[in-house]
Amino acid sequence: MAHASSTGHWCGVVGARDPGVTAMKELGLDVRRVIFVPHPQAGWADAAAELLDGVDVLLLCPPRNVPHAAARRLMARAKERRSVLLIRTVTPKQWPIVPELTLSLTSASWQGVGHGDGHLTARRVAVTVHGRRGASRPVEQWLWLPTRQGTVREAG
Amino acid sequence: MERLVALWCPGFSNEGPRGEEVRAFAELLDSVRERCPFVEPVRRGVAVFPARAPSRFFGGEDAVIAMLRNDLGALCENQGTALHVGISEGLFSALCAARRDVIIPPGEFLAFLRPLPITTLRRSELAVLCQRLGLHTLGRFADLPYERVLERFGSDGAHCHQVVNGREGELLGIRDPSIHPRLRSLEEAIPPPAQPTFFGGTSFADERATRAALRLQRRFGSASVQVAREAYGHDPNEQAVLVPFGSQGEERVTVAQRMAPWPGRIPSPSPTVVLSAPPPVCLVDKTGTPVWVSVDGLLTGEPERVVLGDKAKTIVAWAGPWPLATRWWEKRRFRARLQVLSDKGEGALLGFEHGQWWLLGRYD
Numbered sequence: 124m125a126h127a128s129s130t131g132h133w134c135g136v137v138g139a140r141d142p143g144v145t146a147m148k149e150l151g152l153d154v155r156r157v158i159f160v161p162h163p164q165a166g167w168a169d170a171a172a173e174l175l176d177g178v179d180v181l182l183l184c185p186p187r188n189v190p191h192a193a194a195r196r197l198m199a200r201a202k203e204r205r206s207v208l209l210i211r212t213v214t215p216k217q218w219p220i221v222p223e224l225t226l227s228l229t230s231a232s233w234q235g236v237g238h239g240d241g242h243l244t245a246r247r248v249a250v251t252v253h254g255r256r257g258a259s260r261p262v263e264q265w266l267w268l269p270t271r272q273g274t275v276r277e278a279g
Numbered sequence: 280m281e282r283l284v285a286l287w288c289p290g291f292s293n294e295g296p297r298g299e300e301v302r303a304f305a306e307l308l309d310s311v312r313e314r315c316p317f318v319e320p321v322r323r324g325v326a327v328f329p330a331r332a333p334s335r336f337f338g339g340e341d342a343v344i345a346m347l348r349n350d351l352g353a354l355c356e357n358q359g360t361a362l363h364v365g366i367s368e369g370l371f372s373a374l375c376a377a378r379r380d381v382i383i384p385p386g387e388f389l390a391f392l393r394p395l396p397i398t399t400l401r402r403s404e405l406a407v408l409c410q411r412l413g414l415h416t417l418g419r420f421a422d423l424p425y426e427r428v429l430e431r432f433g434s435d436g437a438h439c440h441q442v443v444n445g446r447e448g449e450l451l452g453i454r455d456p457s458i459h460p461r462l463r464s465l466e467e468a469i470p471p472p473a474q475p476t477f478f479g480g481t482s483f484a485d486e487r488a489t490r491a492a493l494r495l496q497r498r499f500g501s502a503s504v505q506v507a508r509e510a511y512g513h514d515p516n517e518q519a520v521l522v523p524f525g526s527q528g529e530e531r532v533t534v535a536q537r538m539a540p541w542p543g544r545i546p547s548p549s550p551t552v553v554l555s556a557p558p559p560v561c562l563v564d565k566t567g568t569p570v571w572v573s574v575d576g577l578l579t580g581e582p583e584r585v586v587l588g589d590k591a592k593t594i595v596a597w598a599g600p601w602p603l604a605t606r607w608w609e610k611r612r613f614r615a616r617l618q619v620l621s622d623k624g625e626g627a628l629l630g631f632e633h634g635q636w637w638l639l640g641r642y643d
Contacts, residue, residue, distance in 0.1 A: 133488035143640060144507045144519035145549035154507040158492050159521055162503060170495060177491020179484070231624050233642070236596040239578065242546050243598065243618050243626050243642060273548035 124209070125151030127180045133158065135174035138167050138184035139211075149273025168193040175200050180207045191219045198222070225253040229263070244271045247278050280448045282330040282366060282385065284343060285373035286311070286351075290360020291324035298465075300324070303358045305465055310350055320462060322455035327373060330366050340366050340382050367391065369448025375399065389445050393418030400439050401452060403522040404508055405432055417443045492524045501525075545601065545616055550628050550640030557637040560629065561586040562617075572615045572631045576602045585619055585629070587638060592621040600631065 124134050129151060136142060137160045148154055158178065163170040171183050175197070183197070198220060201208035210218050215225060229251050235244030248268045253261045265278040291304040301323065308326055311318045318328040333343045344364050355362040365376025367383040372392055376383050383391045395417045397409045414420050420428075421443040429437040441447040495504045505521040562570045564580035571579045578600060584591045600615035614632040616639070621627070626642030 131482060131484055133484055135491075141552050141554050142521075143549055143551040143553045144521065145553070146551045147507075148519065149547050149549055154519070156488070157507065158488060158495075158524060159505040159507070160495065160499070160503055161505065161521070163499065166499060170499065173495050173498070174491055176494075177488040233596075233620050233624060233626050236598040236618060236620050238581065239597060239599070241598050243548065243620070245548070246626075246642070269548040271548065 124157075124180050124182065125153075127207075128153040128156045132156070132179040133177065134180040134182070135171075135178040136160070136182045136184075137163055137171045137174060138186070139182065146269070146273060149269065151274060168197060171197055172200055175204055175206050175208070178206065180209065182209045182211060184211045185217065187217065189217060189219055194218060194220045221255055223255050227251045227253070245269060280368040280388075280445065282340075282368050283327045283370060283373040284315075284330045284333070284340075284347075284364065284366050285321075285370070285377040286326045286347065287363040287365075287374065287377045288324045288355060288358075288360040289363070290355075290358055292322075294323060294461075300358075301461055302465060303354065303360075305462055307351060307354055308462075310354065311347070314346065314350065320458045321370065321374075321453060322458055323461075324360075325374065325377075325453075327370060344382070369442075369445070370453060371442050371448060371450040374453065389421075389443075392443055393421065400443075400450065402435070402439065404520055405436055405439065407520045407522070408432070489525075496524060545618075545628070548642070550626075551643045552641040554638060554640060557630065557639050558587060560636045560638050562629065562636050571634070572600050572602075572617075576600060576615065578617075582617075582619065585621075585627070585636075585638075592623070592625070594619045595622050596620040 128134050133156045134152070135158045139159070140161050142159060142161065144154055147157070158174060160170045160174070167183075167185060171181060175181055181201070198208060200206075210222065212218055215227065227250065228248055230249035231246055232248075233243055233246045235241045245267050246269060248266050249263055250266055250268075251261050251263045253259075267276045267278050270276050286307075288304070288307065291300045291307075294300050304320070304324060308318060308320060311326065311328070315328045315333045317332075318326050320326050330340060330343065334340045337343050337346055344366070347364055348362065351362055363377045363380050365373055365379065365381055365383070367373045367376040367388045368385070369388070372383065372388040375392065375395060376388075381391075393416060397406045397415055397417060397420055399417060400406065409415070409420055414423075421440065423440065425437065425440055428440045432439075435451070438447065438451060442450045492504050501523045504524045506524050507519050508522050509519055562582045563584050563586065564570050565583040568580060570582045573579050582594050582597055584593055597617055597619045599617040601617075603614040603616065614630070617629045617631065617636075619627050619629060627638060628640040628642070630637045630639045
């Protein structure tokens with residue numbers, strides 16, 4: 124999303140309550156090109172569909188029960204518009220259709236704080252990537268997310 | 280300050296595709312000009328003229344209003360617009376008076392302005408900041424010391440402060456200078472200028488996104504579709520605010536303000552969730568005793584748990600507290616920030632103010 128927004132593409136965020144805009148800026152997003160719909164309530168699927176018409180990357184944070192038809196319709200629209208649909212869920216099962224790629228945060232540890240001293244500096248996370256096709260094996264990658272500056276970087 | 284008569288026809292505020300509204304507005308101005316030669320358009324649908332001479336000529340301010348309604352009643356009815364008229368000192372309060380169809384007695388305009396909501400200034404960021412600080416009316420904002428307003432809200436905020444205190448009569452942003460060439464173009468039969476766009480020069484992507492956002496706003500309401508605007512403050516929830524897409528009248532932030540280091544800023548990385556309504560939480564040590572921040576800026580104990588409602592998380596590490604500048608208009612308020620890390624690796628930002636802890640954000 125950072126790359127897209129900084130190269131003139133628009134992004135949308137649907138269903139993310141209280142987004143940390145400064146954190147997004149630190150990650151490199153050009154927030155001038157991000158449209159937020161934080162509280163779509165029952166109309167979240169319609170809001171997402173509408174935004175897919177106008178943006179190139181959409182981050183959707185759906186509620187707990189996602190009807191199969193809504194998921195199918197949104198994924199089809201994204202494919203048709205050649206937009207990227209990112210879905211953020213708490214568990215993988217929350218989205219009823221297996222996506223092309225699934226990224227899971229499997230481990231996370233913060234650095235920098237002690238007992239009153241320091242401050243949260245960086246977080247080392249493990250991200251596991253699954254492909255859709257059964258044959259491909261999941262790949263695990265360690266990242267700094269965020270780094271001290273709030274960006275993302277590979278970790279050793 | 281000069282007393283002005285303000286006229287407002289909401290039906291003429293926006294221009295339709297055939298430009299009828301501007302033609303009707305021009306006709307209205309012509310009609311008023313026959314009685315009051317100093318009438319001037321302020322923006323689409325809004326006109327003002329000084330009250331003094333007509334008031335003397337027609338026998339009082341009430342008589343002036345009655346005359347206007349008599350003259351313009353038929354025109355407005357045919358065009359399907361209401362007509363609102365008000366009289367007060369200065370353009371800002373005269374317009375506020377017009378919105379309410381009232382004549383504010385001479386010398387009472389400050390008292391009239393005081394209870395009006397802070398949103399009357401049509402500045403989203405300033406309103407959001409003020410509302411967060413508990414300043415919901417123009418009066419409360421007016422009560423702040425000027426120097427501090429300048430420091431905290433910048434030069435545009437200071438200008439607003441001058442206006443609500445009656446030291447300046449005209450709020451910047453009310454006037455839309457494009458009305459003048461537009462009215463002139465009627466005489467010369469020149470086509471109206473293209474719709475203003477949100478970005479300086481638009482690309483196809485900008486227009487596409489704007490159209491989608493506008494469609495969403497029509498469907499879900501304008502408040503539900505938002506974009507980020509930079510703001511200035513200590514907390515991440517003050518550094519950027521979400522405002523409705525397309526809100527007009529935003530103050531132009533100077534380059535100098537953008538570059539100024541904001542004292543007491545929490546170091547990056549910033550929280551990924553910034554709560555717009557921070558809930559109160561309790562911070563306790565291992566004996567269950569509440570932990571505060573002392574006046575020396577130190578924690579009164581070692582925090583072991585943070586409790587939100589009926590949920591508690593165990594704290595394994597923390598950083599701070601960082602004291603922030605006390606709010607200078609509330610003498611004994613101490614404010615501080617604390618980062619905490621739970622045993623599950625979750626980071627959070629807590630704020631201590633009004634003698635209480637609040638959950639300000641999470642580092643997800």
